[in-house]
Amino acid sequence: MHVFILALCLLLTASCARKDLAPVSELTWHGNNREASNHKVRYGETLYSVAFLYDQDYQKLAKYNHLKSYALRENQILKLLPREKYKTRQFNTGKLRFNWPITGRVIKRFSVAKASKGINISGYKMEPVKASASGVVAYAGNGIPGYGQLILIKHNNQFLTAYGNNAVNLVKEGQQVKAGQVIGKVGYLDRQHSGLHFEIRRSGKPVNPLLYIQK
Numbered sequence: 669m670h671v672f673i674l675a676l677c678l679l680l681t682a683s684c685a686r687k688d689l690a691p692v693s694e695l696t697w698h699g700n701n702r703e704a705s706n707h708k709v710r711y712g713e714t715l716y717s718v719a720f721l722y723d724q725d726y727q728k729l730a731k732y733n734h735l736k737s738y739a740l741r742e743n744q745i746l747k748l749l750p751r752e753k754y755k756t757r758q759f760n761t762g763k764l765r766f767n768w769p770i771t772g773r774v775i776k777r778f779s780v781a782k783a784s785k786g787i788n789i790s791g792y793k794m795e796p797v798k799a800s801a802s803g804v805v806a807y808a809g810n811g812i813p814g815y816g817q818l819i820l821i822k823h824n825n826q827f828l829t830a831y832g833n834n835a836v837n838l839v840k841e842g843q844q845v846k847a848g849q850v851i852g853k854v855g856y857l858d859r860q861h862s863g864l865h866f867e868i869r870r871s872g873k874p875v876n877p878l879l880y881i882q883k
Contacts (some may be wrong), residue, residue: 690775705750709744714841716806716820720830723785724749727825764823766800766880767847769831770854778876785874786827786830786867793835793862800829800866800881805843805851815865819851832865833857 677750707718715738719726730738733746740746751848769789776788802822810817815832817838835855845851858861 697773702821705748707746707748709740709742709746710811711742712809712811713740714738715740716822716828717809717818718746719872720807720820721812721868722748723869723874725873727786728872761880763828764772764801764827765847765879765882766829766868767798767882769798769800769829769866772794772863774878775861775863778874778878786832786865788857788863788865789878790863791854792860793854793856795830795854795862796850797834797854797864799845799847799849799851800868801827802847803829803845805839805841805845808837808839808841816855817852821845821851826870828869828875830865830869832867833863 671845709718709721715726715730715735718730718740726738728749729746732749742747753830770791772790774787775785775790778784778787797819799821801821801823803821805819806822807818807820815830817832817834819831819834819837820828821831831852833855834852837852839845839851854862854864857865866874866877869878877882
């Protein structure tokens with residue numbers, strides 16, 4: 669009897685794991701739960717970090733505000749795009765390939781239902797964090813609540829990756845980075861667990877990293 673129960677538990681666990689990895693094309697992402705219609709730019713913020721904060725496309729946000737330059741001024745007021753539903757699915761990345769930023773176990777998965785915008789990967793404190801793909805550093809700082817020391821890398825006009833809860837950032841905004849280049853060091857996800865929070869965004873919206881990272 670004990671053997672049967674154990675086998676049943678293993679079967680259910682495997683089934684759940686497969687569902688987590690399946691494309692989520694029928695689910696709908698509602699975006700950031702913020703009712704704000706505008707944003708007052710704080711010191712150190714960039715257009716990319718503001719767009720990231722509200723799950724918006726930086727290009728559309730710039731056009732919506734008639735910005736001639738992506739450079740922002742402190743205390744500048746930005747009008748936010750109207751909130752919209754967004755269906756998550758696997759998109760074609762062309763020649764762009766994403767690699768694991770650290771080697772570790774996924775301890776928290778992407779979930780639209782639970783508003784989990786990325787994955788948490790376990791790692792050792794001060795372990796090197798590597799760029800998942802080549803690009804330009806769009807933001808490096810700790811100004812976005814809930815992300816600690818955060819790095820955003822812009823890979824093209826659509827895709828951006830985020831590396832959160834770093835112990836230290838080793839790159840600066842505007843810096844060109846190559847895939848596999850060390851950009852930071854692993855910090856703590858909470859008081860007990862060290863690791864990295866990793867996200868992939870397409871046109872400002874979160875997508876499931878496990879559908880894009882090369883096996």
